[in-house]
Amino acid sequence: SKPAKVVKNVVEAAAEKVTDPVSPDVPGAPGSAPPTLAEPTTPHDPLPPKKEQGAPQTRTPTGAATGAPSTANGQQGEFLTTSQGARLRDTDHSLKAGPRGPILLQDHHFREKITHFDHERIPERVVHARGTGAHGVFTGYGAEEITRAGFLRKGKETPVFVRFSTVLGSRGSADTVRDTRGFATKFYTDEGTFDLVGNNMPVFFIQDAIKFPDIIHAAKPHPDREIPQAQSAHDTFWDFVSLHTEAQHHTMWNMSDRGVPRSFRMMEGFGVHTFRLVNAAGETVLAKFHWKPKLGVHSLVWEEAQLIGGIDPDFHRRDLYDAIEAGAYPEWELGLQVFPDTPEETFAGIDLLDPTKIVPEELAPVQPVGRLVLNRTPTNFFAETEQVAFHLGHLVPGIDVTNDPLLQGRLFSYVDTQLTRLGGPNFSQIPVNRPHAPVNDMLRDGFHQDAVHAGVAPYRPNSLDGGNPFTAGDAEHAFLDVPVTVTEAPKIRANPVSFDDHFSQARLFWLSMSPTEREHIIRAYTFELGKCYHQAIKERQLRCLATIDPVLCARVATGLGLPAPEPTEPPADVRPSPALSQVGREWPTDGRMVGIVIDADHDLDGVVAVRSAVFAAGMVPLLIAAHGGKVGELPVQRTFATGRSVELDALLLAGAPVPAPDALPARDAKAGAADATAVDPRVLLLVQESWRHAKAIGAWGAGVTVLEQAGVAGTPGVVTGGSATEVLTDVQRLMARHRVWERFPASVS
């Protein structure tokens, strides 16, 4: 028979190598005993479980200690180096063949510097490209009865990162365009990251995610000319929404004042979809998420929004940054509307899976479950705000999804988009995206792999890595996919019948508005449709408005110079929801901007007092004068050249500045010499614009003259008084209502 093949393993081979051939005592030497070395593949007992396998945990975006050395490497070192750490002598001249010669290919520093620069830009987000972010902390109030989510436990603090955005514009577009705003929150919870990826409007244009490319293609700039930027006022948008009438409710929100927020700090946020929550006992409810801003919901007026687009396109970004840096931390309460988890998934006849519908707060009050404070601006915009990646599938135990077809489709889209945008599947290792909970996944390799994974067995089951990691149960806070019954039904491309109602809630919203807000809506539709070229599109949208409300339709038709069509179906019989109106309540004025016009000749003592009083009230005073630098001892923040009313919430007039003789071009000789008491026209513009935008105005002493010359003295919301601080008290009271609503024409009741 064939002799057994003798295979020498590496250990034996190594042993042979060191064998002294002349010594019979050495194993393997002629005449010595056979070797007793172990076979290396002999199974060994499992090793004790490891805590974790060293998945990405070295740094956290909030700087939480992870025990690993800091890897931040920006501009803090003593010497300039290459990316490999070689110190550089010169970074201003390329290496050339003589001072007038060509650049040498061997200039590694030149090539490294330029190559890196050439690749500094990454693709912008396909939607929500324009945005800004901030870090903060969320504190739970306790909601154990409805969800086991640990971050909602009473007193539990969780770090967060929030990104606000517009939807349509490119990265460099203006902040104050008419659009929906994104409100995306990343909670770095102990049980994994939870992303609440919402908007400042509670409904969406489409009911099924498969329509998303259609609505976005229609709303983005025209493919031939690539205009208009960041606008819905164009043919393709109105073509789509007038044909695809489930968009009409969301469109109504965009045409309302909600489409032009005053500040990110003054926006509500909505999770939009209905989620399924589960408590420790396994009981479920359906719920909708709401963010309620401490400062109330407030908007710009349309003319302001347009002016700011030119004067300060970064208005919202600046506002958020300045407020946080000034210590006026923006705050929201997280609230839940809770519904019984019934097989129909409806509440008060409203289909909870239809993302074009709200449940009025009067029917299901919003129950507060926690508080969010934004208290830190990002260190680096690109690293944090640009690279943050949200995803609805980032859920924690206690929060699960429903079958809302928009939500289901989104669950696919958000990882997929990051593959292109962030260059591969490892985007969760980017510092701002790193979970704060220990990560122990078996995802390996790929572009931009930052982790140095130890262990040899990234698979389950295994024996080589001691069998770990192990799966968790309820006691170890494992995520639970709620075992809801999936109805036995045929595969079908269709919606439930209840999704066919496209108009009743658009009407509900319209009827819930105050007369002033309705007037703004009429003007917004008239503006937007007035920017369309195609008559057929305007007429089709008017037919939609007729079904929502005949008065709305008639007023917009008049503005367009078109006949108002008859409704194709009678307007729905709906009850208004007063909670939707922004008018009629009072709110804190924290962080509001108060402009104070001063000149060297009038009541600088009063200005000192009122400036301190504005600070003491938690607001920001901006002194506005003819020139920069100082007036007396007072520092000037804005001049008549750089200051414009649109950045102010209220205007105080302490002085009556007249133009310096050489400040303006000489008047027409025939008009004679300028009136020596005529106030600088730029100050009159400040007053008139503030008045037109319904802002509180106050004046004392010489400032009263300015009111008279501007033609606004004695009108609503214009207060005068004996002293600066007395006037401020009245002005602040007016500011609590956000606008002097009486100044708006309100013909629609």
Ligand code: HDD
């Ligand atoms: Fe979306 C970004 C909100 C529907 C596909 N979405 C994005 C952002 C917000 C929303 C706030 C910006 C996140 C950030 O700041 O990085 N999106 C919504 C809401 C929706 C919605 C409230 C409806 C209720 N989205 C929606 C659908 C789809 C997408 C139906 C696709 C089928 N959304 C995306 C995206 C984006 C995105 C393409 C672009 C950048 C990104 O995801 O990370 O995947």
